[in-house]
Amino acid sequence: MGALTEKVLLRHTSHDDQTDLDAALERGAYQVLGKALKMQPDALVEEVKKSGLRGRGGAGFPTGLKWTFMPKETSKPKYLVVNADESEPGTFKDRLLMERDPHLCLEGFLISAFAMKASVIFIYIRGEFVHPWRMLDEAITQARAKGYIGKNVLGSGWDVDVILHRGAGAYICGEETALMESLEGKRGYPRLKPPFPASYGVYGNPTTINNVETLAIVPFIVERGADWFLGIGKEKNAGPKLFCMSGHLKRPGVYEAELGIPLMTLINDQCGGMLNPARKLKAVIPGGSSAAVMTAAECADLPMDFDTLAAKGSMLGSAGVMVMDESVCMVRACERVLKFYAHESCGQCTPCRIGADWIYRIVSRVEHGGGTTADLDTLVSVCDGMVGKTICVFADAAALPAKSFVAKFRNEFLDHISMKGCPTKGIPAGAR
Amino acid sequence: MSAAAEGQAPHVGIRFAKAGRGLTEATLRRIDEAIARYPEKRSALLPALWLAQQEQGFCSLEAQEQIAEKIGVSPAFVAGVVSFYTMYHTQPVGRHVVDVCTTVSCWLRGSDELVGHLESSLGIKVGQTTPDGRITLRTVECLGSCGTAPMCQIGDDYHEDLTFAKIDKILDGMT
Numbered sequence: 001m002g003a004l005t006e007k008v009l010l011r012h013t014s015h016d017d018q019t020d021l022d023a024a025l026e027r028g029a030y031q032v033l034g035k036a037l038k039m040q041p042d043a044l045v046e047e048v049k050k051s052g053l054r055g056r057g058g059a060g061f062p063t064g065l066k067w068t069f070m071p072k073e074t075s076k077p078k079y080l081v082v083n084a085d086e087s088e089p090g091t092f093k094d095r096l097l098m099e100r101d102p103h104l105c106l107e108g109f110l111i112s113a114f115a116m117k118a119s120v121i122f123i124y125i126r127g128e129f130v131h132p133w134r135m136l137d138e139a140i141t142q143a144r145a146k147g148y149i150g151k152n153v154l155g156s157g158w159d160v161d162v163i164l165h166r167g168a169g170a171y172i173c174g175e176e177t178a179l180m181e182s183l184e185g186k187r188g189y190p191r192l193k194p195p196f197p198a199s200y201g202v203y204g205n206p207t208t209i210n211n212v213e214t215l216a217i218v219p220f221i222v223e224r225g226a227d228w229f230l231g232i233g234k235e236k237n238a239g240p241k242l243f244c245m246s247g248h249l250k251r252p253g254v255y256e257a258e259l260g261i262p263l264m265t266l267i268n269d270q271c272g273g274m275l276n277p278a279r280k281l282k283a284v285i286p287g288g289s290s291a292a293v294m295t296a297a298e299c300a301d302l303p304m305d306f307d308t309l310a311a312k313g314s315m316l317g318s319a320g321v322m323v324m325d326e327s328v329c330m331v332r333a334c335e336r337v338l339k340f341y342a343h344e345s346c347g348q349c350t351p352c353r354i355g356a357d358w359i360y361r362i363v364s365r366v367e368h369g370g371g372t373t374a375d376l377d378t379l380v381s382v383c384d385g386m387v388g389k390t391i392c393v394f395a396d397a398a399a400l401p402a403k404s405f406v407a408k409f410r411n412e413f414l415d416h417i418s419m420k421g422c423p424t425k426g427i428p429a430g431a432r
Numbered sequence: 433m434s435a436a437a438e439g440q441a442p443h444v445g446i447r448f449a450k451a452g453r454g455l456t457e458a459t460l461r462r463i464d465e466a467i468a469r470y471p472e473k474r475s476a477l478l479p480a481l482w483l484a485q486q487e488q489g490f491c492s493l494e495a496q497e498q499i500a501e502k503i504g505v506s507p508a509f510v511a512g513v514v515s516f517y518t519m520y521h522t523q524p525v526g527r528h529v530v531d532v533c534t535t536v537s538c539w540l541r542g543s544d545e546l547v548g549h550l551e552s553s554l555g556i557k558v559g560q561t562t563p564d565g566r567i568t569l570r571t572v573e574c575l576g577s578c579g580t581a582p583m584c585q586i587g588d589d590y591h592e593d594l595t596f597a598k599i600d601k602i603l604d605g606m607t
Contacts, residue, residue, distance in 0.1 A: 077471075089535045089574040120471070127482075127519045128575050130588040163469060168478055168517035171573065185477030185503065187516040203472055246537035246578035253579040289536055289574075320578065322536050336539050340573050346516075 002261045003269070004232070008240045009216055010256045013100035018135060021142040024103040030148055032219040036111045037156040039222075044115035048218060051226035052238045056093075057083055057174075057211030058288065058317045060306040069198035070116050071206050079202050080118040081183070081209040082109055084125040084132075085167055085174040088288035089340055090320025093242040094212035096254045098125070098132035101216075102139035106162075108215040110148060111222060113160055116208055120161050124179050127168040137164055171344035175392045176209045178346065189348045190392035213242055233259035237305035247323035248275040263302040267323060279325040283409075287317025289337045290397030292404035293330075313404070329424045330412045331367045334405035338363050341398035349390035356398045358382050363402070366413055369421035376406055376413055446515040449523035451492030459487045463502055477503050477513055481520055490521035518572065526561040526568035528606050531585040534571045537578035546582050547571060549596050554603075567603065 017023045024030075036044055049064025070078060086094040097105055113121050125133050140162050143149045151159045165183055167173050173182045177191035180202050201207020217239065221229050230238045237259040243266055246252045250272030257266065263284065267273065274281060281296045286304065292314040294302065302308070309316045324333060342360035347353040362379045365371045383399035390396075406413055415423055455463075466479040480503065484495035491514045493507075500507040514520045521529075532550065534543045547558060550569055554562055561568040577583045580592035584599070591602055 086576050087574060090537055090578050091574075092576045092578050095576050126576070127517070128585060131590065165475070166478065166482065168481065169519035169572075170517050182478065183475060184472065185474035185505075185513065187513055244578060246581060247540045252537075252581070285536070322540070322578070324540060328540065333536065333539075336534075336536050340535055343573055 002265050003257055004240055007256055008220055009097065009101075009104070009213065009242060010254070012104065013096060015100075018100060018102055019138045019142075021103065021139075021146065029103040030107050030143075030146075032223045033107050033110055033148060034154060036114060036219075036222050037154050037158065041115050041117055044111065044222060047226050048112075048115070048221055051221045051229040052236060053214065053217065053221065053229065054237070054306060055211055056213035056217075056241065056318070058088060058290075058315075060316065063210060063214055066198075066210070067112075067116055067208060069196065070208055071199065074206055076205045077120065078116060078118045079205055079207040080109065080113040080116060080121045081176075081179065081197075081202060081207055082121060082123040082212060082215060083174060083176065083179060083209055084123055084129070084136075084212050085179060086129070086212070086318075087126055087171045087174045088290065088318045088320055089337075090244060090246055090285065090288050090322045091318040092244050092246075093254050093319070095129060095132050096242075097212055097216050098129070099135050102132075102135045103143070104219065105136070105212055105216050106139050106143055106148070108218045109162070110143075110153070110160065112210065112215050112218050114153075114156075114158055117158070118208070119159060120163060122183055122202065123162065123164045124173070124183055125164065125166055126173070127166050133164065133166055140164060170346070171340075172346040172392075172394060175394065178392070179209065180207065187346070189346055190394075192391055234303075234305060237307055241304075241319060243270075243304065244318070244320045245271050245323070246321070248279070248325040248328075249273075249323050250275055257304075260303045260305040260308070263299050263304050263321070266304065266321065271323075274323075274325055276325060279327055281323065282326045282328055283324045283330065283333075285320075285322040285324075285337075285401070287315045288320035289322070289340060289401060291315045291317045292401055293333075293408060295408050327424070329367070329422055330405060330409040331363065331416050332422060332424075334402060334409075335360070335363045335367045337401055337405070338398065341394070345394060345398070349395065351386045351389045352395035352398070355382050355386040355395060359386075359398065359402050363405075366416050367422055369416070369419075371413075371417045373414070373417055375417075376410070379403075379406060446522055448493050448496075448511060448514075449490065451488050451490075451494055454494045454498050455484055455487055459483050460498065460502070463499065467502065474503055474505060477505070477510065478517075481510075481514060485520060490524055526565055528566065528586055528603075529568045529570060530603070531570050531572040531575070533573070533575045533577065533581070533583055533585075535574035535578075537574075538581040538583060541581035543582040546584075546594060546596070546599065550599065553600065566606070 045067045053063040054060040170188045172178045173188040175190045178188040182188040197207040241259045243255045255270045306316045338360035341356045345352050345356040383403045386395040386399040463480045467473045467476040480499045496510045497507045500510045583592040
């Protein structure tokens with residue numbers, strides 16, 4: 001379990017001619033689309049289902065199963081929404097795919113849309129991603145000119161349109177129903193579920209929403225078969241996966257590896273170890289900032305897959321791995337995580353609107369010398385008042401990491417309280 | 433982020449400004465084109481606001497009213513949308529908006545120091561604009577560039593793996 005024998009999603013990302021369709025075609029782009037259009041759509045869904053592919057956006061829900069939720073007989077148009085709103089702190093894999101292989105992304109979107117007989121593909125990309133947006137926009141124009149998008153795609157009788165939609169700065173729009181509200185021109189407020197998107201999605205029509213990386217792997221599953229995919233990684237956690245490695249590392253970046261690769265292999269072998277080898281590893285946030293923090297001891301033998309991390313009370317999430325060395329003050333790190341959630345809560349549900357701000361202010365107070373031990377109890381109590389009590393899981397995503405910091409680094413919080421301030425003065429280690 | 437702002441609610445009151453004029457015919461035509469691209473016209477609201485901001489530098493009250501009329505919603509509805517999204521400016525900003533990411537990965541790699549350096553070299557605090565109207569300095573949450581931290585966004589472009597010398601050179605080149 002570990003490194004891949006060949007690059008899969010990243011096999012063509014080193015080329016600098018990504019907006020040259022001819023060069024992409026020479027490398028094999030859209031060949032699998034041609035093959036897929038000759039297959040029965042249901043057979044495509046079945047193959048993806050058999051592969052056990054789990055969504056790469058954060059939840060790890062089985063993709064093929066999600067696709068079967070789409071109604072077969074309906075008079076309404078069906079939609080595929082591509083979630084390209086990559087905003088989870090520590091995550092930057094979809095950006096790389098869209099910038100460095102936009103035609104692979106599009107091919108995956110098109111095959112998946114055909115499998116569900118969707119007539120429109122909406123790509124919702126975060127507003128800040130101007131460069132990836134331009135790359136996709138150009139790729140769409142080229143694909144349209146070649147007949148991969150439009151009426152009767154490659155003579156298959158299937159019509160599809162692609163609409164590239166730019167967000168405008170709101171983390172919550174990565175939540176699937178908030179994204180749909182935003183796509184409909186509204187504030188990005190998550191919807192109550194049920195109804196789920198497959199029955200009531202964009203404009204009330206049947207909609208499936210998937211992450212960019214999830215859809216980009218689909219052409220490989222169609223080309224090589226579900227068994228190839230199942231042969232990589234481990235049971236129920238199959239396939240190659242992109243890991244976003246950041247923080248105190250010698251070589252941060254996006255790395256592709258088998259699901260289940262040990263965290264320390266990623267850190268030491270792929271990323272070249274710690275930025276400053278004299279400093280020991282202190283903690284890792286393994287799956288974007290919504291995941292519970294892991295101590296160095298917990299990281300020692302930690303396979304990076306959905307089920308292992310969930311069993312350990314954290315999550316693989318979007319595989320945004322943030323690595324911290326021993327110079328980091330964990331109270332300040334927690335404050336930094338919570339500042340994000342206080343800023344990004346959409347404000348729709350009271351426990352989250354009030355709670356996210358409240359827990360941020362408590363941790364900030366502790367960090368800056370005004371905290372008491374009662375604050376820590378209040379923090380845990382506010383967190384418990386947030387989890388599971390709101391329309392979407394944002395509140396959980398703020399509260400669970402907060403609780404993990406306090407539980408696992410309680411002594412640091414207590415030191416701040418007794419010393420009336422931060423022993424390290426909150427100086428982060430990475431300044432250049 | 434300056435120490436004074438630590439611990440305070442990050443939300444700020446929204447103030448909407450007027451531009452003193454409406455959008456040009458050319459922009460209004462492009463808004464019509466955007467509306468035509470979608471199955472339902474309200475979906476063109478975000479694209480329309482982008483077009484307005486591109487022309488005027490911010491989403492003015494006049495532009496909001498014109499867009500409301502075209503999309504078929506109330507001006508209050510448009511204002512509610514504008515204020516929800518951080519990238520829409522509700523009042524004039526500097527010619528260049530420097531958005532420094534300060535979320536976890538960038539913080540680990542020195543974004544606080546970067547912000548401090550920019551505050552002292554520009555002579556302004558976060559949220560302010562230089563007196564000559566050249567640069568607005570802001571801090572933002574994760575921009576998805578964590579492997580090349582610290583970083584900032586200026587206009588459409590990401591500037592990554594920043595050092596003090598590198599950001600100084602970039603800003604020196606901006607008039």
